[in-house]
Amino acid sequence: MAVVWSNDKIMQLIELFQSKPLLWDCSIKQYKDRNKKNDAFEEISQVLNIPKKDVETKIHVLRTQFTREKKKMSAKKTTGSGAIEKCKWIYYEPLEFLLCGATTSGETDTMNKTVDENNALESGMESEPSQSPRPNATTSTSSRKRNKTDESNEILEVLKSAKKKMDEREKKDPFDIYGEYIAAELRSVKDDQAVTQAKYHINNILYELKMGRYNTYGYQTASSHPSSTPNNVQETEIREIERHETNRLDALRDETEDSAILNLVNYLSDESTQ
Structure with a gap:
């Protein structure tokens, strides 16, 4: 009192x-x-x-x-x-x-x-309350403008990133896609020794590929005859892997585009309500 x-x-x-x-x-x-x-x-x-x-x-x-x-x-x-x-x-x-x-x-x-x-x-007694001044309307408006600018820049960066990925996707050939698939499979394996063994076998296969082992008339022993059946099976498997990886990258691209569009729609919706 x-x-x-x-x-x-x-x-x-x-x-x-x-x-x-x-x-x-x-x-x-x-x-x-x-x-x-x-x-x-x-x-x-x-x-x-x-x-x-x-x-x-x-x-x-x-x-x-x-x-x-x-x-x-x-x-x-x-x-x-x-x-x-x-x-x-x-x-x-x-x-x-x-x-x-x-x-x-x-x-x-x-x-x-x-x-x-x-x-x-x-x-000191009189100035103490002024240490925390109330934000005026101009300060609040400037703050909102800065926040909107930051949000716009963020959305722009997302769109640029999505476009960059799309451009990179268009430049890739089937070998790039298959290489990414192999890399993804190797990353999913947590056993370093198993990865090392897989790399060893992959290198051997690549070596045999360069030596013509997997050509239609690949190198054969003297008593053997060329057969197209194994090569046809391998070619089918490779095409199936390429198709699977292509579908996976397309889904990833679509997901990135959808996310960017959704962010843009949300931003425009917020702008219209303010």
Whole structure:
């Protein structure tokens, strides 16, 4: 519950504050003793029956306002504007004891030093909520535009990737396709020794292929006769493998195209709803 400060209550606070020089007279030794200053604030809090934090805050506000009023009075003196008027703030005269506390130390800038500390504290208290500014409409709009641009670039990259794969697919001949099939099959095997053995047999087959072993009239032993049946069977198997791999790559291409188109449709749909 917020504390209501009446004029009488404020005057009582000023009197209690004045009775504790260690809180405002920086010329005395106890002024730098935080424990004693804390005890002094606690005593004022108990007399007024107001929480110590509220007492400290109110005193801070009074001292800050007093400093401002003093600067106004000093400005009127330096400009030579005629007769000096009394300050209209009702608490200025009751707080003039602060000037005594500022000069008894013999330092001309003591009051200014105390004032600067108070102003710094007040500035910190006032600026604290501004650390998390609310986003305005312009910021939100710019953010949405950046997000849309990022989404557009992402979709464009997907479409470029799909087109690149399609172009690569058109450039491939049956040997490229079959080579990819062999590579995919080898990758699916987790046993390194089995892969090594498979590579060995594949290399042997390629060697025999180059030597004419699998030609229509491949090399034969002296007692053997050429036979087209094994070669026909092998050719059929190879064509079946090529057909299977071609279908698999076509399905992969279609899946990539469908995914790119779906992303584009979703993006355009989001654009139309905003």
